[in-house]
Amino acid sequence: xxxxxxxxxxxxxxxxxxxxxxxxxxxxxxxxxxxxxxxxxxxxxxxxxxxxxxxxxxxxxxxxxxxxxxxxxxxxxxxxxxxxxxxxxxxxxxxxxxxxxxxxxxxxxxxxxx
Amino acid sequence: xxxxxxxxxxxxxxxxxxxxxxxxxxxxxxxxxxxxxxxxxxxxxxxxxxxxxxxxxxxxxxxxxxxxxxxxxxxxxxxxxxxxxxxxxxxxxxxxxxxxxxxxxxxxx
Numbered sequence: 677x678x679x680x681x682x683x684x685x686x687x688x689x690x691x692x693x694x695x696x697x698x699x700x701x702x703x704x705x706x707x708x709x710x711x712x713x714x715x716x717x718x719x720x721x722x723x724x725x726x727x728x729x730x731x732x733x734x735x736x737x738x739x740x741x742x743x744x745x746x747x748x749x750x751x752x753x754x755x756x757x758x759x760x761x762x763x764x765x766x767x768x769x770x771x772x773x774x775x776x777x778x779x780x781x782x783x784x785x786x787x788x789x790x
Numbered sequence: 791x792x793x794x795x796x797x798x799x800x801x802x803x804x805x806x807x808x809x810x811x812x813x814x815x816x817x818x819x820x821x822x823x824x825x826x827x828x829x830x831x832x833x834x835x836x837x838x839x840x841x842x843x844x845x846x847x848x849x850x851x852x853x854x855x856x857x858x859x860x861x862x863x864x865x866x867x868x869x870x871x872x873x874x875x876x877x878x879x880x881x882x883x884x885x886x887x888x889x890x891x892x893x894x895x896x897x898x899x
Contacts, residue, residue: 682832710887719794719880719890720833765832769886775821775840776885780832 680768682781689788695753697784699766702747706768710778711740711751714763723764724751756788792817796881796891802899803868803875811866811894813881821885822864826850827878827893836879839864868896 681700689695699709708727712720726733726740726749733740739752753760766781794815803809815822821840825833835848839858853872858864864883868875876898882888 685830708886712890717893717895719796719882719892721890722887725887775838775846777835777838778823778888782832783830 680766680779680781682766682784684784685782686785687787689756689786691756691758691788691790693756693788695751695756695760695786695788697751697764697766697786698748699750699768699781700746700748701768701779703768703770704747705770706779707771708769708776709740709742709749710767710769711738712765712767712780714765714783720765753786756786758788758790761786761788794881794883794889794891796879796894798894799892801894801896803896804899806870808867808869809896811868811879811881811896813864813866813891814862815864815881815883815889816862817883817889818861819883819885819889820861821883822858823882823888824848824854824856824864824866825880825882827880833880836866 710725711723713723714720724735724738726742728744737754742749763783763785765783767778769778797812823838824836834850836854837856839845855867879894881891
């Protein structure tokens, strides 16, 4: 119930295309769903996040779609650029006791071809 | 600028040696976390701390130890009991969307 399943493991997209990464969770106690972007040799950086009372959130070229009934959420990158090439992690957060913990997906390595 | 500083960036450990990774934050966050990242895998939680002088084991705490004597600092010691320590170690702080440091790459030589 703690797992967050992420797919695909790797993704290759042409410049200008749409990149789509999917995640699914089981534990309905999760109440915050962030996405992180990580470049090689760097720490992950928060990209965009959503709460389950919202079905979609858009920030620039990045959109999260959230389906609460299916317990699935996805990241869409519109007009993908070579600079978007990175590893993307979805995550799900919940409070356990007095702590808030993040559970991460296994990551998607995105390559955007010029 | 506020952020998290991890040092060193690269660390080499000999067999049977303990090493300590530094993590300092000036974000005034109460909660701090240590994660381990292996190639092609997600982030796995080693230890976390919600307040000074208190910390909890995560999913893979065996072979690691931490301390939290100051709000700003959360060092991680990789002990000789950790049989496969070669990995990328990430420190984070925050409550909802974490802020991560730039990581320490530990290699056993």
